[in-house]
Amino acid sequence: MNPPWPPRGLYAITPDETDTDRLLARVEVILAAGATWLQYRNKAADGALRATQARELLALCRRHGVPLLVNDDWRLAAAIGADGAHLGEDDGELAAARAALGEAAIIGASCYDDPELARLAAASGASYIAFGAFFTSPTKPNARRATPELLRDSAPLGLPRVAIGGITPDNARPLVEAGADLLAVISGVFDATDPAAAARAYLDCFDARPAHSPSTTDISTP
Numbered sequence: 001m002n003p004p005w006p007p008r009g010l011y012a013i014t015p016d017e018t019d020t021d022r023l024l025a026r027v028e029v030i031l032a033a034g035a036t037w038l039q040y041r042n043k044a045a046d047g048a049l050r051a052t053q054a055r056e057l058l059a060l061c062r063r064h065g066v067p068l069l070v071n072d073d074w075r076l077a078a079a080i081g082a083d084g085a086h087l088g089e090d091d092g093e094l095a096a097a098r099a100a101l102g103e104a105a106i107i108g109a110s111c112y113d114d115p116e117l118a119r120l121a122a123a124s125g126a127s128y129i130a131f132g133a134f135f136t137s138p139t140k141p142n143a144r145r146a147t148p149e150l151l152r153d154s155a156p157l158g159l160p161r162v163a164i165g166g167i168t169p170d171n172a173r174p175l176v177e178a179g180a181d182l183l184a185v186i187s188g189v190f191d192a193t194d195p196a197a198a199a200r201a202y203l204d205c206f207d208a209r210p211a212h213s214p215s216t217t218d219i220s221t222p
């Protein structure tokens with residue numbers, strides 16, 4: 001029996017780091033500080049390097065009891081036995097990913113600023129829905145912009161809601177108050193002067209909220 005993966009907290013996403021030892025060292029600090037989930041995202045690596053880094057990160061995540069999701073590439077997630085995948089609008093069919101990864105996998109869907117995409121993702125078997133960008137993102141400056149109402153209004157879908165895009169410890173709290181279950185962050189944590197302190201500051205944003213909103217249940221793997 002694998003542990004349940006709590007859908008509440010800091011969802012750290014890796015930066016485009018091609019030095020694998022450095023990537024692992026940077027991620028280790030953030031997992032040790034209590035990051036809740038990790039997504040492997042690397043737009044600068046080729047396929048071979050991505051496979052190597054994903055495998056190494058999976059071992060690291062296992063040591064910390066944190067689920068690893070692979071961005072863009074559900075086939076890589078399946079090949080290494082990762083806990084899930086994150087799919088955007090150009091990343092293939094969610095149903096195909098679900099069929100390959102199984103019912104227990106965490107499969108997330110980008111919904112940008114579009115409630116209809118969220119509805120479709122839920123109907124297609126997504127494990128969570130992600131909205132963004134809530135603020136100007138240093139990583140993706142041209143990302144579509146989302147508003148907190150999307151988080152509030154999508155509560156009836158009954159899935160964990162992820163907020164992404166330019167989120168810092170200073171601007172995160174209203175998103176949690178609007179219903180964000182997970183704060184997905186790259187630069188705010190990996191580019192921080194003190195990444196461990198930044199990770200803890202994101203987690204502090206959840207203090208005032210009950211562990212589970214009425215519409216959200218744990219995602220568990222059998």
Ligand SMILES: Cc1ncc(COP(=O)(O)OP(=O)(O)O)c(N)n1
Nearest residue numbers: 071086087088089110130162164184
């Ligand atoms: C949690 C989370 N939300 C959104 C994204 C963005 O996915 P996508 O639109 O496919 O863009 P890229 O990340 O592939 O550039 C994400 N990765 N994670």
Ligand SMILES: Cc1nc(C(=O)O)sc1CCOP(=O)(O)O
Nearest residue numbers: 132133137139165166185186187
């Ligand atoms: C990968 C990604 N997707 C976004 C979306 O809006 O869908 S914003 C984004 C970048 C997130 O990085 P940072 O925390 O540095 O802003």
Ligand SMILES: [Mg+2]
Nearest residue numbers: 072087088091
């Ligand atoms: Mg993508």
